[in-house]
Amino acid sequence: MARSAPGWRNTTAALAAAGLLATGLGAAPGASAAAEPRVDLKVLLVDNGDSPVQAIAAELKSTGVPYTTVDLNDPGRPTIDAAFLSDTAGGTPRARYQGVVLPNEAPFGAGSAEQTALEAYEKTYGIPQVDAYTWAHPEVGLEYTSDGGYSGSLDGREAAVTTAGRSGPFGYLDGPLTFEDNSPGTPESYGFLAKPRAGFTSYVDAAVPESTGRASLVGEYAHDGRRELVVTFAYNQYQQQFRVLARGIVEWLTQGIHLGRSRNSFAVHVDDVFAPDARWDTERNCTPGDLDCVGGDGQETTTPVRMTAADAAYAAQWQQSSGFTLDMVYNAGSGEEWKSENGGTDALTDRLLADKAKYRWINHTYTHAFLGCVQDTTTVPWTCARNADGSTRYMSRSDISAQIRDNHAWGVAKGLPLDRAELVTGEHSGLKTLPQQPADNPNLAGALSDNGVKWTGSDNSREPEQRPVGGALTVPRHPMNVYYNVGTGAEMADEYNWIYTSKADGGSGVCEDNPTSTCMPEPLDTATGYASYIVPQEARTALGHAIGNDPRPHYVHQSNLAEDRLLYPVLDKVLAGYRALYADNAPLENPRQSAIGTELKRRADWRTAVANGKVTAYRVGKTVTVSAPSGTQIPVTAPEGTRKQLLLGTSVFGTPYAGRRSAWTTPEALQTALRLTLP
Incomplete structure (x- = not known):
């Protein structure tokens, strides 16, 4: 896990990039010719191998959002240019990606041809960009941490969704979220708390240590005709702080309309x-x-x-x-x-x-x-x-x-x-x-x-x-x-000790011989160990699955x-x-086995259809069109007020969850494609 500011660029290069962005953008070829371009419902994910990008990729995969990965460590990767990002379809300008996930705000290098092409694409088609993890500096709309902020460990610290976050992409959250501190002796989270500058709206903030103020951890930076979601803490896909925020990151990235569906459940x-x-x-x-x-x-x-x-x-x-x-x-x-x-x-x-x-x-x-x-x-x-x-x-x-x-x-x-x-x-x-x-x-x-x-x-x-x-x-x-x-806590702790302590501590030593296991530093107290150690650990694991x-x-x-x-x-x-x-609009569902089996099968069928290139989905203005193999259940998430096109007339689309409406659905009889009308 990173422990210091990512060294992607120095301040001089950053200021040069800002100047270039303000003066050097041109429209993508053909984009200005149509008032309503086609935007494909797919995400571009630029991967440098770090855990934050891979965490977002895991969330996209789990949700069912199609995405294309460009591996920065692959010498044979495609070049990010105007032709890669956009073209025309049936005479209509087409944006091939509805959102972009980057490792940081400028992974190709400020002022490079690829970075300039990407920024021009985002500006032309209104495509949002997620900076998976970056440090606090003015080029992402934040003050340096030296100006009333903080950088360092976030283990055990409490963060909260701001009013803007609740009315925006994180409206499914209620209470504060606490950064994991599973092993007090081991650093687990690092980040930057910084004050917003003009154009920056904080969605998640936390108290600055030794201060009465609060500063941002996640927020939107609107500038030069572009929008970035700026995340200033490091994470992996398993940490609770990311799992809780992952839904909102995807909703912000896709502007609330995307293929895929996500529900929290526990059975x-x-x-x-x-x-x-x-x-x-x-x-x-x-x-x-x-x-x-x-x-x-x-x-x-x-x-x-x-x-x-x-x-x-x-x-x-x-x-x-x-x-x-x-x-x-x-x-x-x-x-x-x-x-x-x-x-x-x-x-x-x-x-x-x-x-x-x-x-x-x-x-x-x-x-x-x-x-x-x-x-x-x-x-x-x-x-x-x-x-x-x-x-x-x-x-x-x-x-x-x-x-x-x-x-x-x-x-x-x-x-x-x-x-x-x-x-x-x-x-x-x-x-x-x-x-x-x-x-x-x-x-x-x-x-x-x-x-x-x-x-x-x-x-x-x-x-x-x-x-x-x-x-x-x-x-x-x-x-x-x-x-x-x-049957008792003492018996549970006793057996746990036998499995997870070394022979020297009276255990079986299995944990010493198994490379996938770790021995506890000392045996649990059989009178208190179940309640004090095993319960919190098992609850954390189960809650991680549920969310x-x-x-x-x-x-x-x-x-x-x-x-x-x-x-x-x-x-x-x-x-x-x-x-x-979680807020009341995101209840914890409790499905039975047959419903779970059906959900898993639908997901597998959907992944196969997407992987085989059998799905076409795009938005033109307020109309969404999705084509998939006959009989394929299509997962879609859309804003409240979305309606489904019937053979005659329309109907309310989906069921409500977490401030959106979603469903597994198919085209109506005699229709070759699913069509939705956005509010």
Whole structure:
């Protein structure tokens, strides 16, 4: 991360560039011939390899905004000139890009032919420019930091959206945003706080240290017929301060009309409902039932963790007070077995069924059986059993189908509000499980089809991309770092210590041997470590997904709603953190699995259409036209008041979110292109 002012140019060169800009601009060829030029709905992104530009690229990709990258480190890159930026289409002057993202205000060099051509293009067609990260100086409309400003670490500092920012591109934000300070001993953010000069409007500011004044971090500089969004802090795509502001940067860049759609969402699946989960053994540092948990004369050494009726009542109450719905991913057969072993009654089942309409429910198979290869547990780790001819022995299609069918039938008989198209197999089994089972159970796809399953859960940490399984598609789920095999905070901290501390500190040492892991400097206090360390860390991760236009659900286990009810502090922190940041016009959506699967498929189809050059989109005045392959769902975001052209007349376009209207849509019947009219 940069720690000093970027050395792109000195003051003398900057003043020379300003003079050139004021006197040396000419109109792009042919631009003055038409009152309403065509502006293509695509962004030009000039990449120097630094994290701020790549962060904006990640936001454009996630949203679905088409963009063209020019890599400054590629000697074979195209030259930025008038012919690259504009031409004519059907006799109409065309601007090929609706917005430009640059690493800084003059990456080609002040006064260079490429820089001059780009500035002329922006002025001629009214194209906005984002300076992804620059330092405070007059050439970007800011005073030097020596004049009542500040440069240095921003870790832990609080910034706020100004009145102009709220009425402009950042109107979806409410409260202050705090720069991350995840590791107090490690610098994470650097930036410049500076006072605006004439022509500069601050959108995000912060208090100047040791001063009563405030100064800008993000703002618009209007000058010489051009507009720049000036960002004076460094960032990467994962930091919360960028994630919160990323939507506004894109809206400013595209002037509120663009291809692509972004919604903040959060869904939580609670696996193993009705079943017990094995409990971590704090003495042997393993979980009874695991193949590598030896000792104890083959006997269970801990009591399994299972919700009680009181836990179920609390879950329903928490949902109501929090305005958030959990997805109950259930194993009916495991619950029936528990009931038969405990006198034929089960208060937990009775309570959950009494409140069944308050939850969403997802089939998790009848007994949570492993649906992949037949496991040979005579070895550690287990291996796939083999047939006589040496081939892998798999669970049969009929047995897999029975697990799915019987669980669904039980739910229907009990009146659960189910969608039979949704499924999560136990441990995501049946799907490939590395290293033992490198391919899906070949019988899985047929069993899914037999039962009308269209969406089956997968583990995002193993397979982050959606993929087909026969006629079904996976829905990758984020595992939450609240372990399935603990019921108390002390147990959670104990297991966490075992995994994340060195052998010298009493841990397993796994963190020392794994290049992707880092050992904690010292073990957590088991009495306080869960609340003080694990909860904030996990909430920050989950909130990052929620505010990053990532629709994929998270998953936990029923044990996390039992005993110490470990899940709720994490969820409370996520929801409170979100509501403190975002205005009412940007609610946190809570979609079910089928909706998430549909969203992921639409995104994948859209990326393919764009990558294959099958999408044409442009604006001429107040008319937007988009053409895409037949049947392709087109994501569009537009200002309030936008209307969609029907065969006869118009209708209101999209649904409101974050001060804009957006939708996945298609042309109307008998139309070859989607047409919108801007307000």
